[in-house]
Amino acid sequence: MVRTYRSRTATVSVSLIASALVSFSVGCGDSEVSRADVDAAVGADAGAGIDVQDASVAAGADGGGGDGRDGAVAAEPNILRIHYRPGEGQNVGDWSLHYFGSAVDQGAEWAKGPHFVPTSAGRGYVDIEIQHPESSLMFFPALFPAGGQDPIKDVETEVFFDRAVPHPTLVGVRECWIAQGRPVSFDPAALADALDAEPYHVRSPGDFIDLGDGRVRFMFRVNPRSTGTVSVWSSSDKSDLRAFAYDASSEVNKNGLVVDLKEIAADWEGKTFGFAIATALADKTDVTPDLSLRPVAYTIPSTNAEWARRSVFYQLMVRTFADGGRAKTSTAATGGGGSSSTSSGIDVSEKDGIGDLVGLRNKLGYLRELGINALWITPIFKATSFHNYDTLDYFDIDPAYGNQKDFKDLMQAAHCLSEDGSTIPGCTRINLILDFVQNHTSNTTPWFVSGLDPDDPEHAKYADWFVWADDYTNMFEGIHPWSPGDRLWHCRAMGGDYRCYHKIFWSGTPELNLRNPAVRSMMKEVTRFWVENFDVDGFRLDASKHIDQFDEINGIPSELHGTHVWWKEFNAFVKTLRTGEYPILLSGENRWDDVSAQNRIVAGNIEAVSDVSAFDAQTGTWKVNAFADDMDSQFDFTYRTALNRFLTGADYEAATFETPTLVQYVNALSSDLSRPTGNSHRSRHFFARFLSNHDVDRPASMFEGEPRPVLEGRLRLAAATVLTMPGTPVIYYGEEYGKFGRNDGGDSFIREPMEWVKTVAFQEVAGHREVDIHGDGMEDMCVGINPFDPTIKFIQNEDGVSVEEQRGVPGSLLGFYQSLIRIRHEHPIFTDPATTLSEEVVANDLYVFRLENKALSVPVVFVAMNRSATSALPFAIEGVDLVSGDEGTSFEMSPLSVRIVEPRN
Known part of the structure; x- marks a missing residue:
């Protein structure tokens, strides 16, 4: 050229x-x-x-x-x-x-x-x-x-x-x-x-991690070759000042500097301490002005959200679940508001094709009919994107979904409360948890806009609310958690200069700085707002393992690790917001879908299972469940991998390579939870187990191409494993009737609308189908997917895959889900933490495991799943099949069938 x-x-x-x-x-x-x-x-x-x-x-x-x-x-x-x-x-x-x-x-x-x-x-x-x-x-x-x-x-x-x-x-x-x-x-x-260049100034002087026991880990940054001190005092005349030294060998940019405030004041709780940081590099020196901190005292809660262990959760995206009317104001991305009001933010006289809180409230009857008693809704706060995972305002509702009144009405209906606050007789309470993104925000939130721009009037307030590159940052270093070739930073032009900020997901989601006590306080206030004003029951913590990615990269032990320490502090705080039958639940997105992790977990060779902070320096052992000390529950992505292998028989075929079975995997995690660590909360930790969610392909599409009877059979086996094993089952909306969805060039295709009706109207557009929201059968169907790409790929007319086509139909997949959920609710053996699992039959076509709990009135249940040819249980048992109601002393298994047998004494 x-x-x-x-x-x-x-x-x-x-x-x-x-x-x-x-x-x-x-x-x-x-x-x-x-x-x-x-x-x-x-x-x-x-x-x-x-x-x-x-x-x-x-x-x-x-x-x-x-x-x-x-x-x-x-x-x-x-x-x-x-x-x-x-x-x-x-x-x-x-x-x-x-x-x-x-x-x-x-x-x-x-x-x-x-x-x-x-x-x-x-x-x-x-x-x-x-x-x-x-x-x-x-x-x-x-x-x-x-x-x-x-x-x-x-x-x-x-x-x-x-x-x-x-x-x-x-x-x-x-x-x-x-x-x-x-x-x-x-x-x-x-x-x-x-x-x-040789910079020498102190950066991020106000950052610290509060360890909750009087110790503080100062997280300032200096030239790696410098020496200096952190001076700390509690008296106004500084008479009790103590200076804590560091040098190049301290690696303070990586390790921080841990100071025990009890050495200065034994009565440290509730006391304000002053501090100043000094640094020297050859003949260059820098000293910060006097700063202050007030340490937080907390202990690991003695209570756990046990109600969630006994629940069956349903996950949905409000946008694509049910349309209750037209939003009265514009969407969050373009202005408008969903703030508190005495009237609804939704005009129910006309639909707009976008799911909303009114539509969800109208469908609570369906969820109760299915047997659901807990609900996880993906983010509903004001945000930039259609999925709402890039928050603009943590204190308000995306107006596309309604307003605060609509959310309060939803919570009251879910909790079976009438307008006067009295309990509605015969109504099943549905607990509701919000998706809470503390790891990052939108890059258009006022916090970030002010923190980015030095000329902004509120720049000083928000300058340290995000993680900025400084003189000592080489942005090419640092391993990305799932894409090693990617960088953890993004740079923005600001006039004639550039500001570079930490991001993990994409440039539109800057990472919040949880080393800043002001950010930690704000996250607590957000939580208090939604619990005290709306009676929210808990939070699913999005991207919770990434709170302090640099501590993860640097191999900081979990007792000092910014991520783990924060979740312990946060869990202690939320447990003070509500006591009684329904403590606030915290469930984290912590575990990866790691195929090889199954082998290492069962074999005990678990160095790379989760994260480097899983190493317990005191005992010299690796912990499988690094977050079990931090919160009530976590989502078990690795279980989903083991389950997929089970459904295809790959676990049995590869048995010579020590690939663990489902029961082996589950028992290995349970064994680790019982390992003594001095944390009584740990033993009550439980896992959320699922077939799919808003980020991964739906199971129906994973087995797409199989004959319909075979496909439905595999989906039944999948449902049975999630609903009969320990852990909290989470059903992703539409899964109960075999909804299809796959990431074919966009995750919106995993998030397509709930199919309430069997007939819809489509227009073919560029290989996809554009939905006409005024077409036949659309009055109850939400079509508001990604507003920038309002097309769908996997919904078909009258294909048997909809609520209308399966509701009340004997033998339907929807009916099978209802049966399994009912069985789980009626038999505590499936949810009691003392229940143990053992394998009875492990064969290519047949898998049988036994649940046992001698303290219960029904102490034993057998779950048998047939993966291929017709066979019979290879042992005599007198009992009843809880699925079909069949009774006898022997049970035949047809291909891809499930029996849950309760023995007769």
Whole structure:
């Protein structure tokens, strides 16, 4: 490709073939300028990081033009030249630039972005033509290894063309510079100076982790080579001041500095302490002003939300569950509000195709009929995205779903309360937990907007509410939890400078800084608000294992680990908000769906099962359930993997490779919970077990393509394993009638509308079906999926997969779910924590396990599941099958069938 630039004194043609600079020609007289001439002219850019600019620099000595700015010609296409310096030992020519955004009409195709043109000293550059200079270009340097492995990426950032540095001689060309792991700079010296500088100031001085027992882990950041002290006092005259020293060996940026406040004041509880941090690097020093902290005292709760262990949960997304009417105000993303009101935020006279709180309240009867007595709804707070996992306002409802009155009405109906607060006779209480995202927010929340912008009036208040890169941050370091090639940071342009913030999921979800006591206090206040004003029963904690990702990366033990310490503190707090029969539940999204983890868990070789903080330094052992000390419950993704292997018979087929069975896996986790740790709360911990949720493919689609009887048989086996084994079962909406859904290019296809009716109206659009919300049968069906892509892929007309087609039909999958849920509720052996499991038959076609609890009136139950050919139970047993009602001394098993046999004494 030949690109022609117009200089202020000459026309320059630059020929780029692949990623090598081939030749330069200057249209000024007949002179030809070599690469060597150009390097000589610009001083070979050895120290300043300036790459080849253009040959007119060399020609300027005899070409006239004075300062090189005379004789400018008509505007040329806008070119952004991005200079890059990778890490030591890396070849810049191996790196390419992946770019996208509104500044260009078309971004780079994945893995096919332009490679950096090598210049000198390991540096290189890429030129990108900008069609819309007023908009931002998003990009990141990337290294795509041979063989198709995942790429290695540098930090994603943005540049506005108009803010880049004008090229000194080329009209229409602007430049910026990047050193690996550093933000974009508009200073050409950045490629050298940014890495050679020796900062010495104290950063994040107010951050600390409260250990709850009088100890505080200060989390300030300094130059790794510096020495210094943390001075702490409690008296106004500082007469009891103690200085705690650190040096380079302390690695305070990684470990923090633990100070026991009891050494200063034995009566530390409720007392305010002052502190100041000093640092020195050679002849440079820095001392913070006097700061203060008030430590929090807490102990691990003696109570647990046992009601949840006995419950059957139902997970749904309000947006796609049931439409109760039209929202009276606009959605959160575009303004409007869902604040408290004396009237509903939903106009029930007209539907809008978006699920809402009124529609959910109208369907509580269906959930009670199914046997559900606990409900988990995905986020309903104001947010930027359709899924609401990027919170804008933790204290208000997304107006698309209604307002606070609608939510209060829902809670009263779920709790069987009449308008005057009295209990409705004969009504089954449904406890409701909210999805609570403490790990991150939206990048448009006022907290982040103020914290990002130094000129914002509230910048000082929110500046430390998020995790910002500082002088001591190399953003290229740090392993991403599930995508090793990704970075944990994103950079935003702020005037002529850049601010880079910690993110794990995507640039629109900056991570909150839970090392900041103000953020911790805010999360408690959010919780108090929803419990005290609306009687919420608990919280599902989204992304709860990522609260302090850097402690995870650095291998900090769980007793000091910011994630684990926070959840202990938070759990202690929420248990004070309600006592009695229904303590507030905390259930975390902590465990990964790790195929190989099953083997290690059962074998005891569990170093890589969960996280590095699972190592117990005191006992020298690895803990399987690292979060069992922190909260009531956690979602067991690994169980889902074991279950999938069971359904296909893969666990039996691979038995020679020590692949554990379901019972072996469950028993291994239970055994770890009984391991003595000095935490009585741990032994009462339980797992939430599920077939699918809003992030993973639905089981019906996982076995799609099988004949319908075989598919339904597998779904019955799946339901039986979740509803008869220990742990809290969680049913994802639509699962009970075999709803399909798979991530085919978007997770909205796992979140398609609940199929209340058998007939819907579709319009074919680009291979998907666009729903006409005014079509036949749509009066009870929500179609508000992703508002930016309102199409569906998996809903069919009259295919047998809907509530209408299965409700009340003998032998239906929906009816089977109702039976299993009823059996679970009626027999405490399935939910009592003292129940033990043992295997009776492990064969290719037949799997039988035994539940036993001698303290119960029904002490033994056998669960038999047949995976293939017709067979009979290989042992005599007199009893009754709780599923079919059959009685006898022997039981035949048809293919893909389930029997739950209660022996007769």
